[in-house]
Amino acid sequence: MEKALKKYSPVFVLPTLLAFTIGFIIPFIEGLYLSFCQFTTVKNAKFVGLANYKYIITDELFLNSFKFTVSFAVVSIVLINVIALGLALLLTRNLKGTNIFRTVFFMPNLIGGIVLGYIWQILINCILSIVGQPLLALNTQAGYWGLIILTAWQQIGYMMIIYIAGLQNVPDDLIEAAAIDGATAWQTFWKVKLPMIMSSITVCVFLTLTNSFKLFDQNLALTAGDPGHLTEMLALNIYQTFYARAGMQWKGYGQAKAVLFCILVVVISFAQLRATRSKEVQA
Amino acid sequence: MKKLLALVLAGVMAFSMVACGGTETEGGDTDATGSVYYLNFKPEQDQQWQDLAAKYTEETGVPVTVVTAASGEYETTLMSEMGKESAPTLFQVNGPVGLANWKDYCYDLTGTDVYGQLLGDDFALVEDGKVYGLAYVIETYGIIANKTLLEKAGHTVEEITSFETLKAVVEDIQARKDELGFAAFSSAGMDGSSDWRFKTHLANLPLTFEYETEGITPGTVKGTYLDNYRNIWDLYINNATCDPAELSAKTGNDAVTEMVEGKAVFYQNGTWAAGDLAAIIDDLTMIPLYIGVGDEANQGLCTGSENYWCVNSQASQTDIDATLAFLNWCVTSETGVNGMCKEMGFVIPFAKALPADNKFVQEADAMIAAGKKSVGWNFPTMPSEEWKNGVGQALTAYAADQTDANWDAVVAAFVDGWATEYALANPA
Numbered sequence: 001m002e003k004a005l006k007k008y009s010p011v012f013v014l015p016t017l018l019a020f021t022i023g024f025i026i027p028f029i030e031g032l033y034l035s036f037c038q039f040t041t042v043k044n045a046k047f048v049g050l051a052n053y054k055y056i057i058t059d060e061l062f063l064n065s066f067k068f069t070v071s072f073a074v075v076s077i078v079l080i081n082v083i084a085l086g087l088a089l090l091l092t093r094n095l096k097g098t099n100i101f102r103t104v105f106f107m108p109n110l111i112g113g114i115v116l117g118y119i120w121q122i123l124i125n126c127i128l129s130i131v132g133q134p135l136l137a138l139n140t141q142a143g144y145w146g147l148i149i150l151t152a153w154q155q156i157g158y159m160m161i162i163y164i165a166g167l168q169n170v171p172d173d174l175i176e177a178a179a180i181d182g183a184t185a186w187q188t189f190w191k192v193k194l195p196m197i198m199s200s201i202t203v204c205v206f207l208t209l210t211n212s213f214k215l216f217d218q219n220l221a222l223t224a225g226d227p228g229h230l231t232e233m234l235a236l237n238i239y240q241t242f243y244a245r246a247g248m249q250w251k252g253y254g255q256a257k258a259v260l261f262c263i264l265v266v267v268i269s270f271a272q273l274r275a276t277r278s279k280e281v282q283a
Numbered sequence: 284m285k286k287l288l289a290l291v292l293a294g295v296m297a298f299s300m301v302a303c304g305g306t307e308t309e310g311g312d313t314d315a316t317g318s319v320y321y322l323n324f325k326p327e328q329d330q331q332w333q334d335l336a337a338k339y340t341e342e343t344g345v346p347v348t349v350v351t352a353a354s355g356e357y358e359t360t361l362m363s364e365m366g367k368e369s370a371p372t373l374f375q376v377n378g379p380v381g382l383a384n385w386k387d388y389c390y391d392l393t394g395t396d397v398y399g400q401l402l403g404d405d406f407a408l409v410e411d412g413k414v415y416g417l418a419y420v421i422e423t424y425g426i427i428a429n430k431t432l433l434e435k436a437g438h439t440v441e442e443i444t445s446f447e448t449l450k451a452v453v454e455d456i457q458a459r460k461d462e463l464g465f466a467a468f469s470s471a472g473m474d475g476s477s478d479w480r481f482k483t484h485l486a487n488l489p490l491t492f493e494y495e496t497e498g499i500t501p502g503t504v505k506g507t508y509l510d511n512y513r514n515i516w517d518l519y520i521n522n523a524t525c526d527p528a529e530l531s532a533k534t535g536n537d538a539v540t541e542m543v544e545g546k547a548v549f550y551q552n553g554t555w556a557a558g559d560l561a562a563i564i565d566d567l568t569m570i571p572l573y574i575g576v577g578d579e580a581n582q583g584l585c586t587g588s589e590n591y592w593c594v595n596s597q598a599s600q601t602d603i604d605a606t607l608a609f610l611n612w613c614v615t616s617e618t619g620v621n622g623m624c625k626e627m628g629f630v631i632p633f634a635k636a637l638p639a640d641n642k643f644v645q646e647a648d649a650m651i652a653a654g655k656k657s658v659g660w661n662f663p664t665m666p667s668e669e670w671k672n673g674v675g676q677a678l679t680a681y682a683a684d685q686t687d688a689n690w691d692a693v694v695a696a697f698v699d700g701w702a703t704e705y706a707l708a709n710p711a
Contacts, residue, residue, distance in 0.1 A: 040384060041366035125532045137473065137531035138680050224475070228676050243359055244668050246384045247708055 035256040038248045046248075052256035055249075061229050062257060065237040068144075072233065073212035076148050080208050081201070084156045088163030089189070102164065106157035113154070117221020120150045124222075136223055143223040143231035150218050155211065159204045166200030167193060195281045202276040209272055213265050234261050316345050317605030322364055322371035323351040324590060327558075328627045335622040339612060345605050358384075365595075372598045372606040375416075377589045378663025382408055382415055383708065389415040390596035390603055397610040397633075406632040408591045416591030419614075420629040423569070423647040423657075424484055424553030425584040431566040432548045436463055440568055446511070446575035450518055456548060457522040467522040469547035472533030473679040480535075480551050482675035485515065485572070486697070487585060487662045492576045494661055502705040506698040511574040513690055520682045523547070527682040553585075554630075554643040569643045571650075572658070583650045587660025588632070666704040673700045 005012075030042065035052060037045035056062055087105060091098050108116070124146045125135045136142055170193055178188045216235040219225070225232030225240065232240065238261060242254030323332050329351040336347035350371075352360035357375070364371050365388065376382045382389065392398045392407075392414040401407060401417055408416035426449075430440055436456045443449045453467040460466050471481060489508035497507055520527040524541050539559045541547045550556075551572065560567060571582045594606050613619040614633040623629050624637035630644050639645065651657060665671055677693040 040387065041362055043366050044387065121532075129529060134683050135529065135531045137676075138683055226676065227680065228673070245708075246380050246667060247710075248384070249710060 031255060032259060035252065035259040037255075038252040040248050040251065048252065052249075052252040053260075055253055056257050056260065059253070061232070062234075062237055062241075064229065065232045065234050068231065069213060069215075069233045072144065072147060072215075073209065076151050076212050077205060077208045079148065080152050080155050080159055081204055083152065084159035084204065085163050087156065087160045088167055091160070092164055092167045102161070105160055108154045108156075109158045111154070113217030114221045116150060116154055117218045120146060120153075121222050124149075137226040140227060140230045143226070146222055147215075147219060147231065147233075150222060151212070151215065154218070155208060159208065162200050162204050162207075163197065166197035170196040195279075198276065198280040202273065202280065205272060205276055206269060210265060210269055213261075213268070234264075316343075317599070317601035317603075318345060319347040319373060319602070319606045319609045320369065320371045321347065321349045321373040321609075322357075322361055322375070323349055324357050324375040326351050326354050327555075328629075331622060331626040334626070335613070335619065338618050338622070339609060342618070343608075343612075345609065347609060361385075370595055370598065372595045372602045373610070374593055374595065376408070376591050376593055378591065379408065379410070380663060380665065380667060380708065382410065382591075382593075385593065386410075386415065388593070388595050388597055390594040391415070392417060392594065392607075395607050395611075397607060397614060400611070400614050400633045400635070402632045402634065406588060408593075416593045417610075418588035418590060418632055419592050419623075420590050421586060421588050421632050422554050422630070423584045423586045423643060424551070425569045425572050427542070427550045427552055427556065427560070427567055427569050427643075429542065429545070429548045429563065429566050430568055432463075432465055432545060436548070440570060443570055443573075445579040446515065446573040449570075449573050450514075453518055453522045453549070465545060466524040466541075466547050467549055468519050468524070469538040469541040469550045470523050470525045470533040471516075471519045471530055471551075471682075472535060472537055473530045473675060473682070474532060474534040477533065477535035477538060478675045478679075479671070481516070481519075481678055482671045483662045483665070484553070484585070485551065486512065486665075486671075486674060487660060488512070488515075488572055488574050488576070488658065490665075491658055491661045492574075495577070499664075502702060502709070504698055504701045506694055508574070508576050509694050509697060511576050512697075513693070515572075515574045516678060516681070517685070519551070521685075527685070530682045531679045554641050554647070557641050557643055564642055567642070569646050571655070578656070581654065581656050583655030583657040584647045585660065586647060586651075586657040589660060589663050666701060666708050669707075670696075670700050670704040673704075 034042065034045055036047060036049060038048050038052075039045035091102055091105075095101075121136060124142060128135050128139065128142055133139060133142065136146060174192055174196070175188060178192050183191065214235055215233055216239070219231070219233045219236045220239075223231040225236055229237070229240075234257075238254055238257045241250055241257055245254075319336075321332065321336070323329060329349070332349045332351070336349045339345065339347050350360075350364070361371070361374055365374075374385070374388075376385050376389075398407070398414055398417060406418040406421070407414050408418075428440055428443075433440060433452075436459070438452050438455070443452055456463065456465075456467040472478070473481070489506070489512045490504065492511075493504060493507045497505060520530060524547050525533065538547075538550055538552075539556070542550045542560060543562050545563070557564060569584060571579075571584055573579050573582065592610065594603055594610075596603070598606070613623060614631060615635055620631075620633075620635050620637055623631050624639065628639065628641055630636065630639050630641075638648075647657075673696040674693065677689070677696040681689040681693055
């Protein structure tokens, strides 16, 4: 069997490899090339060298949306992971109705980002109107916190499931041994459980980090960048540059932003993976 | 079992390759007659275009494909379609700003039959002596008023002949809002589905009057009539069905609902709204948008176009010829003109146009016949969408908190924003 598999492996790999090449590698390389061009459609690209990159480092809106995205990412990563881990700890204690709670907390994740964005827009506008504050379209603070509440609400359940799986894999004998040695609940958590679930933490932080940077639908539906691009995150900024502007130079700018964005996300997530991986332990 | 698995996998692979290759055969339909591929902008008229295309194919044998882009997705669709082997031969731009994107793809229509049918260069997109686009539908907007409700409040449409008289009627109705059971204006929603009525259509008035009195200087506007813009905006937002602070979340549908339910007398919109308001259309009339500038006694409705047909210059010559023949057929043949004017309900700026059934269009025609001077559509000269968004944002902020400082922000978005955006859109 194994021999046959080895012999035919190229045949089996081929369809996926073809699809991956056509659907990812070729467009990616073409995209890289286009970031050095001005174009209307991909066929009539005109090479302009580094002009696009020169422009985007002077584009204040892009820098603003970078800052906004970073401040959003930091708060939402911490918030989502702390709350998700807390819920996971609560729901691994054999409480009554654990399964129902797990299902309920997971459910927001099943709704699409655009729908969630509009629903939360109505909810938040309603509250703002009751307390007499400017509505979302005019309120940067509300837009920022609205986005955080929305993504937290959506992702906590998902991360919680990963943490639950991690906590259930902590061997009982370790916890028992800790109890016999007289460790308090806090010590058991901090010294035993946490190191044992480092791999779950790696996964969850990675997911929340990349999700935060790539956030698009929720941003588009909830605030659409209002007021005046102040709540516009990187992905939306790229989209707006590419599609909301007329003129071939903007396509090039948008493309160059997209390439920078891609590099940024890759670098940040690799750094994070290295940092958290190094803390992982084996039982 | 192994063999079966291999067979299934091979089958899947073969199928995926066939599926990939399948699309190739669609393009390159360039036999002697050529073919037409129309990327349509107006979803409301999709079915009518499909029918008209089928009739043309039946008559002449030339294949016509009509694809309609989803609302708000036209530029995106056009961009990806244009990159294909079988690109649209006929597409649309929305005026000079849209043309900037697609100039390289626009065939010079000078001397073509369909251009010969056009009622004048007012309806053509001409730059550097070349005809890049032809308007194919003329639309009109103003203030839609509910006559029945007006009479209930003890007023008539005839009273309203200027901004001052409009203001008097509006403020009188608003003062008796609770007693009458309806407000003067429907909500001036600043949600994306409705804000264009104010950041684009209403802004057209101060802009047009400035162009008339000050002349046009590319790249700059002075904002001569922005005080009038403020006056009419104040009138809209402070005499409406809702608190001005809530306007940022109000949608186009909200305003339509308020009109249909008889909760408001006035609604700024155009001939295209006749369908939405069909239930109460007999009560309605359209009056000019007075802002207190110019010769108000002779002011008519705002009439113009922002939809221009362009022929893809990068298509093969046979396809270009086929497309031009199709366009000419649409605006000259009985079937074509009937399809556009009756089925689609368009007012077309071509020699053989038929009179329209749309009530607002008829009123606009009557007004022109009575010697009123239409206000042109100059918003296609606005430098970019971003400019409109800036003005819209400032208007929304001003509505929520009506201070002079916030109005200054509107003026800045209008005047300074124009210069900034013009420079960005037209790099030296």
